[in-house]
Amino acid sequence: MVSIRSVPSTPSSLTPNDLPWIIKHNENRCTLCGRCTSVCPVGAIKLNYMRKRMPRIVLSSSERGSSYKTFVGIRQRTDPAHRCIGCGTCSMVCPNEAIAPAPNANDDRFRFHTNQKGEPAKRGGRRNVPGASLLDRMIFNRISMLTDPALDAGRHEFQLNTLLGRVLPPEEYLRRKMSGEWIPPTREIFPFIIGSMSFGALSPNMWLGLLQGVAYCNEVLGIPVVMATGEGGCPPWVLKSPFLKYIILQIASGYFGWDEIIRAIPDMQCEPAAIEIKYGQGAKPGDGGLLMWFKVSKLIARLRGVPEGVDLPSPPDHQTLYSIEESVMKMIQSMSMAWDFKVPVYPKISGSTSAKAVLNNLVRNPYASGLLIDGVDGGTGAAYNVSMDAMGHPIASNVRECYLDLCAQGKQNEIPLFAAGGVGKNGNITQNGLALIMLGASGVHIGKYIMQAAAGCLGSERNRCNVCNIGLCPKGITSQNPKLYRRLDPDQVAERVAETFMSIRTEMKKILAPLGRSQSLPIGMSDAMGIEDKDVADKLKIQYVC
Amino acid sequence: MCRLALKTANEPFSPFDVLQAMEAMQEGYDGSGLGLLLRGMEFADFKYETKNPILSGIAHTEKALHRLNTFMQDKGFDLKYDHEFDIDAASIEAKDRHKYFLRVYKLPASWSSFNEEQVESELMMTRLALRRDGESNDNDLTVFSFWPDVAMIKEVGWPLGVGEALGLDAGRIKSRICMAQGRQNTNWGINLYACHPFFIQGIGTMTNGENTAFIPIRDWLTGTHFPGYIGYQSDSEVFAHILHYVIKQLKLPLEAYKHVITPLKTEELIEHPQGEFLRGLRDVCRRLIIDGPNCVMASLPDETSMLVMDAKKLRPATIGGKPGEWAMASEMCGVDAMIPDRDRSLDFMPMREHTIIVPPDRQEFQIWSQFDQFPLPQAA
Ligand code: SF4
């Protein structure tokens, strides 16, 4: 046996079998074109000269016993920084289907070595919990066709929109109308909202594609879709364009991009759809935004008012203020004032057992326009693994408890609740969204789903890809590197956005028609739903079915 | 599906006339029940004074009747008249009907200082107290209404059969308005409180069809904590409560009801002369938007009657008649049975945007459209 010292073996030495993804390479098909190695975002594979022995039986002593053959092959790198992320870009570019990543069926050992140099693992993307989500398991079982003439999803008209903005109690509305007082602004919008993803986290092409798609949905398809910016501002040309009305501007604890926004106010042609004040994010509660230096390009640096190429961590909370109550109050008021009390202003918080406390605070704040709760399954551009994996609160029970709390106070029509976090994470976008709506949400925010559907994001709950944080997005969705983001054609993204929302609209009708609902969005219609899990049914106060 | 019939006439008539209309429309229901609301009362053997409230309901046991008597006495109500039904008990399916009561009371002397609103509130609280009393005693007491000039009867069985069994064909009770509903409560267990018409503070409504938006509406009404917004054994009860809310709490005109339960679409409101106000009204009353196929008939304390459809007109209805006498029914043959000698060419089947209002003088009915100008200072 060879002494172990002659083989390079360190504590973090891994073999391909220890990694989450193993590259299967078929040498017989490989033409050595080199496309895969050049395209691999993390440099996980390399073309290598390799040598193999060709044993031969020789009888004469003048000849050598074996000869050696040199060949070129693909090798998978096994150091943690260069492990394969399973994105599959190599197989996408391979002309001969010679290469593809395969998930490792064994438990990988890689996970114990992701903390090189004492820096815990970070990633972008998602929480990585495969399998049917709780929302996927909900079924709509109150079929009214049995007793009444059925609605026809293709023929009848359906009112599918929701309201974003504070709604007064009817008595108060009539009183204020009579005395000519201020009526809080509301927006009639499609209940599936493109959730906050910043200009910075997303590539310029992705952002442009989304905005084009949103504009098309509004102006051509008649689907009033809005999208939220996330922290980091909004390109000045958008701020001064008529498209601003489709945009929810986010202000977060880093206040990035707000110089530009405030400066643009006098030149705005229309008001933004709303202002979202970010207090928390479901994927990493208690953590501020993080734009890693890889992504702070010249453009981003200008928009955010920072030097190029530095990490941009936002503080966990709005540090200038003393308490959440005070913070919520002051910020909502100042933001409302900036737009003359004509734009709804609402906070976004991470799912939490304390969500109700924030909600009750908002109920008493006459300027608060809603509450967005982002559940534990929410996505992010960058976060520590531990935050993403272990922190947060699932959205379903959080939003349900808040809704029932509002019902008890008779306020459920006044402060709309929006839910986010894992909506459509397994593709069942409309079903997931409507389930949350029937639990009491006025609408849902979708991020990962729209990246997957509209731009072909490769991420999956089995930790495929998820390197959005380091600016190497193989699809050009979350990269600021022109070489990468040029891969993404904004027109094609826009087309997919339109297709996605058209299909959500049709699916909504397909669900609502059998339930006999067409006149208003079935917010809180909990009698329409069941789940094959007694504990969940009890907790959510819906039916247990089996 | 249920059948609805409403007749309103200047001359009091027997509820049996309306039951015959129910018979004409019999194909549509299963005879699972009958609900009647009579308004503008006239008793053959009693000179009724319209300011005195009438208590309608059923005492299922002697004990319950006794408790009722004691309760009313203790409250200071003075029993003026106790209508004795000529009952043929054998023809009534249910066997626990100790006594149907339809009693006229004089208000307690202590109420004389109350204003109108307080009296209305106290009458409702009295009805609710009696209802609660029945519910906490094994449902041995059912109270349908307690209001001046209104009587209600609800029973399980075939409408005409129930009418005969209760002796309604004898003409001892007459009224100027009669609302009748043949109940087919497919969605819920048999419960007399689930039977139309529904009543709250003088307002009565009845519906056919299914209100699929019931739960969110119920949750919202319950959240107002108004004591009368309870029950909800039927998804249609909310129609009465919404009408009550619109008229009594928001103090809006009757026309607003339609704008609340089936608001116009945004595109339509943009064109509407008071679109901005109505859009706001729709948003603030969003949780009261009804859904599903429904035709709603209602009558109000001043003897106004009303008819509206759901927003898709999935349940049609017809109104017909002549000055002084009008009939509405979910089937045209029902109108025929109630007022055969009318000019049929003047019959009207309202569309989704219409509210039909028969005012107390009953000279003609008004067709009011949601697209019309809305008569309200707030909307100006
Ligand atoms: S799957 Fe992606 S990360 Fe893995 S080798 Fe191929 S290109 Fe590189």
Ligand code: SF4
């Ligand atoms: S494809 Fe891009 S956006 Fe999607 S997971 Fe990979 S890096 Fe993130």
